[in-house]
Amino acid sequence: MSQFIPYGRQDISQEDIQAVIEVLRSDWITSGPAIAQFEKAVADYCGANYAVAVSSATAALHIACLALSLEKGDSLWTSPNTFVASGNCGLYCGATVDFVDINPQTYNLSVEELERKLVSAKKEGCLPKVVIPVHFSGQSCEMEQIYQLSHQYGFKIIEDASHAIGGKYQGQPIGSCQFSEMAVFSFHPVKIVTTGEGGMIVTNREDLYEKLIRLRSHGITRNPQLMKGESDGPWYYQQLELGFNYRITDIQSALGISQMQRLEEFVLRRSQLAKRYQELLQGFPLTLPWQHPDTNSSWHLFVIRLKLEQISKTHRQVFEALRQGQIGVNLHYIPVYRQPYYQRFHYQWKDFPHTEQYYQEAISLPLYYGLTEIQQDRIIVDLTDILKH
Numbered sequence: 001m002s003q004f005i006p007y008g009r010q011d012i013s014q015e016d017i018q019a020v021i022e023v024l025r026s027d028w029i030t031s032g033p034a035i036a037q038f039e040k041a042v043a044d045y046c047g048a049n050y051a052v053a054v055s056s057a058t059a060a061l062h063i064a065c066l067a068l069s070l071e072k073g074d075s076l077w078t079s080p081n082t083f084v085a086s087g088n089c090g091l092y093c094g095a096t097v098d099f100v101d102i103n104p105q106t107y108n109l110s111v112e113e114l115e116r117k118l119v120s121a122k123k124e125g126c127l128p129k130v131v132i133p134v135h136f137s138g139q140s141c142e143m144e145q146i147y148q149l150s151h152q153y154g155f156k157i158i159e160d161a162s163h164a165i166g167g168k169y170q171g172q173p174i175g176s177c178q179f180s181e182m183a184v185f186s187f188h189p190v191k192i193v194t195t196g197e198g199g200m201i202v203t204n205r206e207d208l209y210e211k212l213i214r215l216r217s218h219g220i221t222r223n224p225q226l227m228k229g230e231s232d233g234p235w236y237y238q239q240l241e242l243g244f245n246y247r248i249t250d251i252q253s254a255l256g257i258s259q260m261q262r263l264e265e266f267v268l269r270r271s272q273l274a275k276r277y278q279e280l281l282q283g284f285p286l287t288l289p290w291q292h293p294d295t296n297s298s299w300h301l302f303v304i305r306l307k308l309e310q311i312s313k314t315h316r317q318v319f320e321a322l323r324q325g326q327i328g329v330n331l332h333y334i335p336v337y338r339q340p341y342y343q344r345f346h347y348q349w350k351d352f353p354h355t356e357q358y359y360q361e362a363i364s365l366p367l368y369y370g371l372t373e374i375q376q377d378r379i380i381v382d383l384t385d386i387l388k389h
């Protein structure tokens, strides 16, 4: 029986382990100095002014929406080709959530479709307050165009960059927030760098930063300058709004700092493996990932689309045959509007033809730092066999 190859996995080095051990032996294992160091490492890497580390990207998306005062009566738009968390953050705030169909080449939210939808929402007086472009598979959305639309139609942008730390847009690191209010990263083990669970928000706006810091920890401040009235004494703190415990730990942050030092190496290896897939899968009845010239992907995912009219098997049969061969393929993503929970909002599937077609054809092949060329060859041999017979 051949060994199971997952679609993604973390890579933990001896240095990573050592960094965590040092924190475990130190005075602080929760909110100590490692958190601020981790935040600085990510902010510096991205060229953003501020970073706030939290317990997950889901938590990050939630408080990013709250920092923009998203609430009941407001509307949030995102891509349907994403993890449910990109939409759920709007629902947490009591807002309504709607989706913008994808671009059939990049699988990111389509700028043309966004504009079309904005024109009609303006007529009906239901423009979104927040739009969340998701940098699918690590490839940036067309941020400059989305940013222009945000000025024209008055919405704010939160980038869901969960896949995309280490990627670039127009030569700038994703997370520079040149074309957004905030960007969010995930440090789940399948993503580019990991802290176990963990997330981060980057921003250039000081007001948002202050708010995010409070929302991460119960809405509490210990800064006398931010308090209402006088401080009662050195023990004093005030809760100014309803926040959460979304804090990350020093243990996780130590791992994050160590992993950030390996980010370039991670992305380089992923892009080499992606290039090798591109070369070795030429001539197959497949659509391979297309890259917009303004982008450098971090290559979180390598998605192939089956040209079903040239294959005698169904999408499901190909998927099952790969899993049978111990290849941990996956499907990113089930369109969020298809989820049972989302059916109460009555989305019309036919409004998202490109997302629907994508969902009938897409398969994510294994791609991660530690994937060997021998494993990659096995995947390609299996795929060749399955597509031929």
Ligand SMILES: *Cc1c(COP(=O)(O)O)cnc(C)c1O
Pocket (backbone or CB within 6 Å): 056, 057, 058, 059, 082, 083, 085, 086, 134, 160, 162, 163, 185, 186, 187, 188, 197, 198, 199
């Ligand atoms: C992984 C992921 C999230 C959620 O990240 P967590 O850190 O697991 O909360 C959100 N959005 C996208 C696009 C993701 O891939």
